[in-house]
Amino acid sequence: MPIKADLDAIDWKILRELQRDGRMTNVELSRRVGISAPPCLRRVKRLEETGIIRGYRALLNAPALGMDVVAFCLIGLHHQADAELKAFAERTRSWPIVRDAWMVSGESDFLLHCVTSDLATFQSFVIEELTSTPNVDTVRTALTIRQVKDAGLVEINALNQTQ
Amino acid sequence: MPIKADLDAIDWKILRELQRDGRMTNVELSRRVGISAPPCLRRVKRLEETGIIRGYRALLNAPALGMDVVAFCLIGLHHQADAELKAFAERTRSWPIVRDAWMVSGESDFLLHCVTSDLATFQSFVIEELTSTPNVDTVRTALTIRQVKDAGLVEINALNQTQ
DNA sequence: CCCGCTGCGCAAGAATCTTTCGCAAACACG
């Protein structure tokens, strides 16, 4: 699945710009990376088709939309057989409060990124949903105070552009 | 800062669509939300200007770009005075490995989302950077096995559209 | 030396963006 595509300096620049502003016009993008619009569009399309660009997403302001509580939950299961891991993973997808989730190794088995409107909703989710889910052993929660950094998913610096 | 803007059903539809595909053309967006293009564009612009839409971002495929290691670090500090919290927050911004970071309350003080090319790089980051940073008390790490859910930041369901 | 491959950029038509303007519905107020 990971194709490890060989990208040149221009491709890296495109990725950096689109990670910074995914709605930039192709004309502006082509100007920034130093080629004309048609080849630039072809490169973007190729990056999308090969899956290197998985998609585009608007970043929403959660508090302004009434979602004031962001929290992380570390979940430990009793049994970690493959079927049980898959079952819990599937369950996270059915909880709207859980925005993204990771299977992890270490002291816990899952890490959930949760967003809710208020603390009461979050607490009832933890108590009535999480801890009452079969096979769930431990639930440790960390309420967020504020986000202190929000870069894109992948670091793209000048070094990538010299390949 | 959180404006708690009053949004109607069409605004919520716009947010839902753009969170799903941030590069959709305005014509396509207007068709999906049921109004013509000009008022649709005005609404999007207003959502951007009021900060409800914070920006747009391309979602990159980290493994395909050679970033095979995703991990989370829970950091506990010795002292949690305001100046020290700010100092550590500032430091997270200088580490390229840290892609986003949260100040949290609970057993730890910070949660770091880290992405690196390989395990050795991550380990040397933890040992040589994190644990040797002044005021850092505890560092707990959770290596991710795989992401099991990746929805947008905010849940937008049909209920929002009946306001 | 020639051939095939790759990728750039020009040019033109299609689609989209963006502004302007008229209009209708909702509302406040006398």
Add this chain to the structure above:
DNA sequence: CGTGTTTGCGAAAGATTCTTGCGCAGCGGG
């Protein structure tokens, strides 16, 4: 009720951008 104000939709048109087709240059391999 009637009137003025506000708000937001949608048609129209020009500007911009997207998208495709095509010619050309650079680069290896036979």
